[in-house]
Amino acid sequence: MWVKALDMILEKMKSSGFNFSQVRALSGAGQQHGSVYWKKGSAEILKNASSELPLHHTLKDCFSVGNSPIWMDSSTASQCSSLEKAVGGAQHLANITGSRAYERFTGNQIAKIYSQNPEVYMQTERISLVSSFAASLFLGAYAPIDYSDGSGMNLLKICEKVWSASCLDACAPALAEKLGCPVPSHSVLGPISPYYIKHYGFSPDCKIVAFTGDNPASLAGMRLQEGDIAISLGTSDTLFLWIQEPTPALEGHILCNPVDSQAYMALLCFKNGSLMRERIRDDCASGSWDEFSKALTSTVAGNNGNLGFYFDVMEITPEAVGIHRFNRDNQKVSDFPKEVEIRALIEGQFMAKRIHAEKLGYKVMPRTRILATGGASHNKKILQVLSDVFNAPVYTIDTANSACLGSAYRAIHGLVAETGVSLADVVKLAPEPRLAVTPTTGVEELYRPLLKRYAELEQKVIYNPTSSCLAK
Numbered sequence: 001m002w003v004k005a006l007d008m009i010l011e012k013m014k015s016s017g018f019n020f021s022q023v024r025a026l027s028g029a030g031q032q033h034g035s036v037y038w039k040k041g042s043a044e045i046l047k048n049a050s051s052e053l054p055l056h057h058t059l060k061d062c063f064s065v066g067n068s069p070i071w072m073d074s075s076t077a078s079q080c081s082s083l084e085k086a087v088g089g090a091q092h093l094a095n096i097t098g099s100r101a102y103e104r105f106t107g108n109q110i111a112k113i114y115s116q117n118p119e120v121y122m123q124t125e126r127i128s129l130v131s132s133f134a135a136s137l138f139l140g141a142y143a144p145i146d147y148s149d150g151s152g153m154n155l156l157k158i159c160e161k162v163w164s165a166s167c168l169d170a171c172a173p174a175l176a177e178k179l180g181c182p183v184p185s186h187s188v189l190g191p192i193s194p195y196y197i198k199h200y201g202f203s204p205d206c207k208i209v210a211f212t213g214d215n216p217a218s219l220a221g222m223r224l225q226e227g228d229i230a231i232s233l234g235t236s237d238t239l240f241l242w243i244q245e246p247t248p249a250l251e252g253h254i255l256c257n258p259v260d261s262q263a264y265m266a267l268l269c270f271k272n273g274s275l276m277r278e279r280i281r282d283d284c285a286s287g288s289w290d291e292f293s294k295a296l297t298s299t300v301a302g303n304n305g306n307l308g309f310y311f312d313v314m315e316i317t318p319e320a321v322g323i324h325r326f327n328r329d330n331q332k333v334s335d336f337p338k339e340v341e342i343r344a345l346i347e348g349q350f351m352a353k354r355i356h357a358e359k360l361g362y363k364v365m366p367r368t369r370i371l372a373t374g375g376a377s378h379n380k381k382i383l384q385v386l387s388d389v390f391n392a393p394v395y396t397i398d399t400a401n402s403a404c405l406g407s408a409y410r411a412i413h414g415l416v417a418e419t420g421v422s423l424a425d426v427v428k429l430a431p432e433p434r435l436a437v438t439p440t441t442g443v444e445e446l447y448r449p450l451l452k453r454y455a456e457l458e459q460k461v462i463y464n465p466t467s468s469c470l471a472k
Contacts (some may be wrong), residue, residue, distance in 0.1 A: 035110065112441045326457055
């Protein structure tokens with residue numbers, strides 16, 4: 001299906017008159033944590049693909065596993081447990097690979113395939129991520145896995161940038177040779193396959209730059225720099241962080257940085273994002289964002305010490321559910337006035353983000369920028385709270401397809417990366433994000449003790465959920 005989709009896209013571009021001969025380099029992004037299993041003998045078929053046939057016809061019998069596991073697969077709990085046990089526990093695995101064991105991560109998916117279908121595993125000569133699989137199609141050969149996407153597998157030593165022997169051994173035998181050696185994310189893998197030169201008119205000089213995961217590609221597309229934080233305020237809220245000295249934890253993920261091999265990126269996801277904000281808007285502001293914003297403005301920063309945790313569904317970070325309200329004396333209360341409820345929700349959401357980002361090694365710096373995207377980024381009153389909690393200016397970006405744009409940026413960067421030119425230098429003429437709000441004077445002193453209180457209360461919410469106040 002993926003190969004056919006690529007064939008269809010390129011055929012549409014060809015019929016619309018796109019001039020492939022002008023493409024100097026290409027890169028791309030693949031959905032993270034998906035994996036593709038190439039059957040023995042497929043390398044030769046890929047290399048010698050006939051330009052007379054669509055590629056999906058040529059490759060239709062090349063896969064030992066017909067349906068690729070993807071990030072939605074959560075059937076590998078036993079493999080996760082075995083992997084953590086094999087390396088000395090969840091925290092030790094996070095120290096090695098940047099994350100504790102997750103069911104969707106590729107190492108655990110490979111372990112499941114090996115344990116349930118060892119003959120299928122033995123028939124497999126190469127295992128690709130979705131990103132390196134797509135790169136392989138353009139390269140006409142098996143493309144290596146890049147450091148950044150590779151660090152979302154529970155297999156890569158994120159500091160040394162090599163596979164962890166103990167993790168590989170815990171998942172399946174002879175796994176290193178099936179994965180190939182990982183490479184820097186800016187690597188030029190080689191020229192484009194003759195298939196694309198003959199079939200579409202690409203230039204023989206067109207270079208293939210390593211593909212990466214969709215989240216790392218988004219970091220490139222949003223042009224994050226050291227100290228920056230990107231926040232996508234959507235159905236779920238997602239944080240992308242640029243980190244120099246990570247501290248892997250049992251929550252969130254540390255990945256190798258896709259545009260700077262000496263740096264890292266962290267990823268945090270919060271399930272109770274826009275849907276939670278919309279529910280409180282409906283309950284407390286008659287379904288009106290204008291009323292919601294007025295209520296937010298009518299209350300003071302810090303909410304007179306009132307704090308709240310709002311989880312309609314089981315949260316990822318922290319693992320908790322329910323509505324939990326605390327007054328300034330840390331006493332549980334059953335309800336807040338409507339305007340207090342609204343501020344408690346927004347402040348609580350952003351305090352949680354800062355607390356958990358800092359647990360992973362993130363530090364707010366004088367030059368820190370917050371780049372906000374997603375639906376709630378259009379609400380200036382919400383952004384003002386975000387700016388105040390982090391004590392940093394908030395900028396907005398209108399990059400709906402940041403992973404796609406980031407892939408284009410990375411293709412350009414790949415041509416010059418070996419000479420020491422940074423991605424920031426390559427894309428310096430791209431449109432700048434727009435300054436939306438700056439922090440209110442004096443808020444840092446106000447929020448410092450509140451952040452400490454919030455972190456302490458969060459532990460109560462996690463470990464004493466039955467004693468908390470729940471409300472519909």
